[in-house]
Amino acid sequence: MAIPLSIQWINGQLIILNQQKLPYETEYIALNTIEDVYDAIITLKVRGAPAIGITAAYGLAIAAQKHDTEALEPFHHYVKKDAVYLGSSRPTAVNLVWALGRLQHSIESAQTVAAAKAQILAEAVRIHKEDEEACRKIGGYALELLEGRTRVLTICNAGSIATAKYGTALAPFHLGKELGREFEVYACETRPVFQGARLTVWELQQAGVDVTLITDSMAAHTIGAKGIEAIIVGADRIAANGDTANKIGTLNLAILAAAYNIPFYVAAPVATFDLQIPNGKNIPIEERATEEITHIAGQPIAPNGTKVFNPAFDVTPAQYITAIITEKGIIYPDYERNILEVFTTVSGKGEKL
Numbered sequence: 414m415a416i417p418l419s420i421q422w423i424n425g426q427l428i429i430l431n432q433q434k435l436p437y438e439t440e441y442i443a444l445n446t447i448e449d450v451y452d453a454i455i456t457l458k459v460r461g462a463p464a465i466g467i468t469a470a471y472g473l474a475i476a477a478q479k480h481d482t483e484a485l486e487p488f489h490h491y492v493k494k495d496a497v498y499l500g501s502s503r504p505t506a507v508n509l510v511w512a513l514g515r516l517q518h519s520i521e522s523a524q525t526v527a528a529a530k531a532q533i534l535a536e537a538v539r540i541h542k543e544d545e546e547a548c549r550k551i552g553g554y555a556l557e558l559l560e561g562r563t564r565v566l567t568i569c570n571a572g573s574i575a576t577a578k579y580g581t582a583l584a585p586f587h588l589g590k591e592l593g594r595e596f597e598v599y600a601c602e603t604r605p606v607f608q609g610a611r612l613t614v615w616e617l618q619q620a621g622v623d624v625t626l627i628t629d630s631m632a633a634h635t636i637g638a639k640g641i642e643a644i645i646v647g648a649d650r651i652a653a654n655g656d657t658a659n660k661i662g663t664l665n666l667a668i669l670a671a672a673y674n675i676p677f678y679v680a681a682p683v684a685t686f687d688l689q690i691p692n693g694k695n696i697p698i699e700e701r702a703t704e705e706i707t708h709i710a711g712q713p714i715a716p717n718g719t720k721v722f723n724p725a726f727d728v729t730p731a732q733y734i735t736a737i738i739t740e741k742g743i744i745y746p747d748y749e750r751n752i753l754e755v756f757t758t759v760s761g762k763g764e765k766l
């Protein structure tokens with residue numbers, strides 16, 4: 414039994430777990446070029462907001478090593494162009510542009526191209542390491558909040574394989590296992606791409622955590638029938654007022670939690686907050702290919718030419734969120750005030766580091 418990892422930097426090579434192939438095949442692939450990284454992100458070989466950010470950071474660092482110039486100005490120009498390219502791969506998870514921005518910032522003061530190349534790679538490794546630490550802390554805070562509750566519902570995969578390790582929403586279950594605390598996790602299958610069925614169930618089984626799969630449409634019934642005591646989800650972008658974008662279907666669960674009077678928790682690192690965005694209305698929502706809905710495993714399930722709407726994320730208004738669990742602590746309403754306070758404490762400037 415072990416917590417699976419999705420991203421590894423081994424002897425100067427980026428190796429990822431190909432999440433497209435799970436749960437049938439556990440395939441690890443090397444990403445050697447910026448195009449490999451872009452493709453892996455857009456085709457969901459690697460997915461989950463923090464994992465996208467970490468992979469893109471390595472992608473930018475890999476590309477930077479290959480730029481054949483001794484002059485700093487063109488080097489910065491190439492890095493900026495690469496960052497724009499990688500940043501265009503998926504629009505909702507803010508961790509992507511956050512990580513790319515952090516790498517660019519890390520080389521601003523470099524005196525030579527050689528120094529910049531070393532610094533940009535070091536920063537990617539740092540982001541990777543920091544995310545594991547952040548997720549472990551999130552798990553600790555989530556365990557405090559879940560004290561006395563064992564039956565917990567989740568959606569999508571906000572687990573170890575969506576981050577450096579442990580995950581965000583799944584972190585308390587992994588950490589709980591390490592500490593001898595058992596949970597009964599209910600995983601929504603998460604149509605249309607089945608991150609819940611394919612990834613969360615697989616990941617929790619690998620780690621020896623008790624997990625039960627339901628279809629998304631069974632959530633309301635299951636909360637009552639199985640006595641679900643809390644819902645915990647991840648996030649792709651959290652606006653300054655606490656409105657939270659996460660996998661499509663999350664909003665349904667938030668409304669159900671309110672109807673059943675059980676807590677609805679969002680777990681995310683501070684890298685997932687976007688203070689430039691005042692509220693959820695301004696969060697860009699990715700729309701993906703129609704085939705994700707009209708086909709399952711390559712087989713059509715709807716008439717040819719069916720009109721489709723396929724938003725990959727929805728936005729849960731802050732009023733439905735009981736608490737937001739970060740590595741800096743647990744944030745409660747009033748979110749607008751308390752989120753700003755966390756960031757002011759973190760950076761001293763009311764900005765994301």
Ligand SMILES: CSC[C@@H](O)[C@@H](O)C(=O)COP(=O)(O)O
Pocket residue numbers: 460461462463506568569570571572575576580581582608646647648649659660661725
């Ligand atoms: C810790 S991952 C948090 C979110 O990124 C996760 O809940 C989610 O919605 C992932 O969506 P995906 O489309 O699989 O990248």
